[in-house]
Amino acid sequence: AQTVTQSQPEMSVQExxxxxxxCTYDTSENNYYLFWYKQPPSRQMILVIxxxxxxxxxxxxxxxxxxxxxxxxxxSLKISDSQLGDTAxxxxxxxxxxxGGADGLTFGKGTHLIIQP
Amino acid sequence: xxxxxxxxxxxxxxxxxPVTLRCHQTENxxxxxxxxxxxxxxxxxxxYSYGVKDTDKGEVSDGYSVSRxxxxxxxxxxxxxxxxxxxxxxxxxxxxxxxxxxxxxxTRLTVT
Numbered sequence: 001a002q003t004v005t006q007s008q009p010e011m012s013v014q015e016x017x018x019x020x021x022x023c024t025y026d027t028s029e030n031n032y033y034l035f036w037y038k039q040p041p042s043r044q045m046i047l048v049i050x051x052x053x054x055x056x057x058x059x060x061x062x063x064x065x066x067x068x069x070x071x072x073x074x075x076s077l078k079i080s081d082s083q084l085g086d087t088a089x090x091x092x093x094x095x096x097x098x099x100g101g102a103d104g105l106t107f108g109k110g111t112h113l114i115i116q117p
Numbered sequence: 118x119x120x121x122x123x124x125x126x127x128x129x130x131x132x133x134x135p136v137t138l139r140c141h142q143t144e145n146x147x148x149x150x151x152x153x154x155x156x157x158x159x160x161x162x163x164x165y166s167y168g169v170k171d172t173d174k175g176e177v178s179d180g181y182s183v184s185r186x187x188x189x190x191x192x193x194x195x196x197x198x199x200x201x202x203x204x205x206x207x208x209x210x211x212x213x214x215x216x217x218x219x220x221x222x223x224t225r226l227t228v229t
Binding site for chain 2: 097
């Protein structure tokens with residue numbers, strides 16, 4: 001079974017700063033996918049970024065980028081020029097390469113990110 | 118945004134009563150999932166479906182059953198609700214097995 005660990009329950013930074021959220025995972029799989037989801041106070045789950053394990057290049061989406069270290073089983077999220085709207089819970093999630101059906105995502109417990117004005 | 122509707126949005130029920138939560142999608146996606154979210158636990162998979170009438174158990178399936186008789190609908194049933202099932206329930210869909218999941222807005226269920 002896979003496990004996903006987010007070691008920072010809560011973080012707080014000033015607006016416009018850069019912040020990095022940590023995520024480590026444990027798996028015996030070689031091929032898999034990693035995701036970051038954002039959950040603002042509205043409760044909606046929003047996909048932030050996706051990384052395929054077979055790709056060495058780190059994924060980026062505008063102000064969001066990841067540092068994927070496969071050997072270390074680490075998948076951190078960097079938010080540049082943080083904005084008040086980035087205040088949310090952030091969840092790291094793992095998806096294994098499925099053989100038959102698909103059993104979805106395994107989530108970490110989340111990091112509550114607060115952007116201070 | 119993916120067309121996913123969960124109903125009801127909120128529900129309060131008593132211990133021992135049956136409860137059914139509905140997830141309806143308009144995307145014609147093959148895969149559908151039910152998760153529950155609890156403080157300190159993140160989201161945990163209850164059941165998932167990989168096609169009409171094809172379902173399987175997730176990490177926390179005890180006390181829950183599901184049905185999928187049509188592509189667009191995935192029902193989650195608590196046969197006899199317990200206080201430990203008080204939670205926020207999310208439905209999610211994905212087009213392919215390795216596609217990102219898109220989530221509904223959640224159902225807050227309180228069992229008193």
